[in-house]
Amino acid sequence: MKLYPSVVQHIAHNSYADPERLCMADSRSAFSYGEVWSRIYGLSQRLQELGVTRERCVAVECSQNAGYMICEFAIQLLGGVFVPIEKNAATGRLAEILSDTQAVLYIGKDPAKLSAALDTIQTSCGPSQHSATPGFMDISRAADFAYAPEDIPPPDEM
Numbered sequence: 731m732k733l734y735p736s737v738v739q740h741i742a743h744n745s746y747a748d749p750e751r752l753c754m755a756d757s758r759s760a761f762s763y764g765e766v767w768s769r770i771y772g773l774s775q776r777l778q779e780l781g782v783t784r785e786r787c788v789a790v791e792c793s794q795n796a797g798y799m800i801c802e803f804a805i806q807l808l809g810g811v812f813v814p815i816e817k818n819a820a821t822g823r824l825a826e827i828l829s830d831t832q833a834v835l836y837i838g839k840d841p842a843k844l845s846a847a848l849d850t851i852q853t854s855c856g857p858s859q860h861s862a863t864p865g866f867m868d869i870s871r872a873a874d875f876a877y878a879p880e881d882i883p884p885p886d887e888m
Contacts, residue, residue: 738803741767742885749879756795764879766800771882772875773804780835780865784809787831789824790869791838792817797872801837804872825850833864841866 734740741753741763749764761769782788788810790801805812813831815824815838825847828836836844844866 736806738770738806739885741770741803745879746884754796754799759796761796761873765876766796766803768876768879768882769800769873770803770807772877773800773872774807775877776867776875777804777808777810777835780867782808782810782835785811787811787813787833788835788837789813789815789828789831789833789864791815791819791836793839793869797869801869801872821846821850825854828864835865835867837867837869837872839869841868 732743734743744751744753744763745767749767750762752760753763753766754761777788782805788801788805790798790805790812792798792814802812811831813827813833815827815836819827821843824836824843827833828844828847829851836847838844844864848863
């Protein structure tokens with residue numbers, strides 16, 4: 731059994747070694763290593779377009795589905811910082827976390843929650859407290875950015 735420095739590298743390797751083998755599942759669906767890797771890679775490309783880079787924070791609302799884990803792994807692949815936000819966090823708590831982490835993106839269920847948190851930051855701290863307004867991505871779409879296997883470079887070339 732080979733050990734890998736990260737879960738992401740383990741998934742990438744197994745997507746080539748045994749692409750049809752079960753990798754993860756939630757209450758609605760199951761994904762093979764090949765499917766998970768194509769979604770991680772695809773989401774990482776979309777996250778880059780949205781400004782996620784090495785050491786930049788991405789706040790992600792917790793959920794109990796494969797999309798949540800795919801978010802975490804895509805952010806790790808980019809070298810970003812995954813910041814989990816408890817499900818149904820109060821607006822003030824979300825505002826505090828976004829302000830403290832300077833998150834470039836919020837991945838969650840409701841864009842109105844992000845707007846309310848940003849209003850709270852501006853009201854309590856002034857507009858200069860958060861250097862840039864974080865973008866929003868619907869977490870239900872996190873697993874939708876799959877790439878075709880032939881369009882993904884092998885793990886050793888990344």
